[in-house]
Amino acid sequence: MAPPSNTTTNDELDALVVGAGFSGLYHLYQLRKLGFSVKIFESGSGMGGVWHWNCYPGARVDSEVPLYEFSIEELWKDWKWTERFPDRNELCSYFDYVGKKLDLTKDISFNTRVTAARFDSSTERWTVTTELGTIVRPRFLILSVGFAAKIHIPDFPGLDRFQGIWHHTANWPQQEVDVKGKRVGVIGTGSTGVQVVTDIGPKVKHLTVFQRSPAIALPMNQTKVDEERHQKMRELSPLIYSRRKQTLSGHNIQPIPQDTFSVSREERYLTWEDLWSRGGLNFAVGNYRDVMVNQEANDELYAFWRDKTRARLTNPTMQEKLAPTVSPYPFGAKRPVMEGSYYDVFNQPNVELVDATEAHIQEITPKGILTSDGIEHEFDILVIACGFDSVTGGITQIDIRGLDGTSIKEKWAGGVYTNLGMTTANFPNMFFLYGPQAPTALSNGPTCIEIQADWINRCIQYMTDNKLTRIEATREAEQEWRDLNMSVAGGTLLGKAKSWYNGSNIPGKPVEPLNFAGGIPYYKSALQEREDQGYKGFILLGSPDGKDFAGSCETEYKTEIANGHAKGVNAEPIVGY
């Protein structure tokens, strides 16, 4: 078939990067610096990835700066944040600044959605196609699509008949939607729903929140970054960027190296008060080391959270719905949520909470939502904050086909197989970041991304230096990596929650640990080891002497993790983040 007339081909490209968020921009900058030809195809009209798309009311990052930014000195030395937890607009300004400062935009095609990619073994190149019909043939395909590129809209009957305005939060119109004086329904109480409710609660005429599981929300303790704080932040930035690679979650705080019940109740409570007052993720990632493996310890922690939260609420029914007596799921097994005045909103007289486990959403009517108790809730605006087909969905929604023609979607239909959470057998010269079986959602994004991208870039350099044309994960290596992921997560309470962490939020999706739960230092050391071994666990083709390299990984990782001695690192599973 003849290509469409607007088709352009580019057979010179070393790497095509899909996505202009943290990982895509980092790759573009670093690979270009190494002398490779690189382009980014980005489906949005601007940079920032999730931060471009997620412009819903109240959108804000809940990892604090400067942990949540690039470690590139050229960038941070001249950038000043205004808040400890910047909002979405400030983050977009940051990405614009990054684009200009590093001169990245000239190599990014915006409004360019990649729809398909096929590996051609005769040329050892990918053929990548976009929605617009553009075709490029890079040597390497780098999927920097993030963990939240595929939105999830539950199959609510009648949604198309709703006569008001409705949007999924990640498809929120870039122009503001005026909620003032409106009747608004919000479905979902994850990080996104909590932020929407907090922001619009004081503005709307009436708010109805449909909650299936209560969020376990922690105090964000937002503060402005004044000049003194800014100076201090910049003085410490190099230390912070090094330190974040040494902690389990990629932040600058480690779990306490003691078990919850090994200290007195008084000591425990004072420690928790201290972590609580620090705000942000400190309470989640800096807690006692056993809270994610010991249910009793987890319950004790939950009780502390519950009592703190109930004290914020005036209505006993709201107290029980929002902070139930018994923990609805282990603390940390769903991603902890940050809040400022979320609970205060539920003290307002115009705010209603519908328990969607008792009165479930039966259908969307032209006027609103009909729940199974026969009540029709009427709205002008409906906010769908139901999350994403996370971690794998952004990759599998592209029709990517490997050596034998099988698609990645078909390959992962029964479960995810990756080598090191960045590659998968049958898909040579393809890398993905911040995706499945890497620390991803259990870690600070920029920390994980920079470690992975640096490894990938060194691998591409190694292949080029050695005139290698193909790198492909072996089946044995990915089986080993999957087993390791299972065994580490299996020792935790992560599997006890229905969460996007394990795919159980999407009907029909295999339920399995989607994130590597062994922590950043262990992950980093595993990557380094493979590199030092000449990419053991991969098949490398095209060596100048005509001999191909092949290797398969060994089981030592599993053993080390089980013994808790991984390279001298505390390899105990991390607190969910």
Ligand code: NAP
């Ligand atoms: P989410 O955590 O998956 O939450 C989705 C919500 O929708 C849950 O409360 C879920 O209930 C509910 N839901 C799903 N299907 C439903 C149905 N059929 N009926 C009723 N309720 C339903 O998604 P999210 O809040 O968009 O957050 C996703 C992730 O994005 C976060 O965990 C976080 O990592 C990231 N994020 C970060 C920030 C930030 O940095 N500030 C902000 C927003 C998001 P159940 O819990 O019962 O399934």
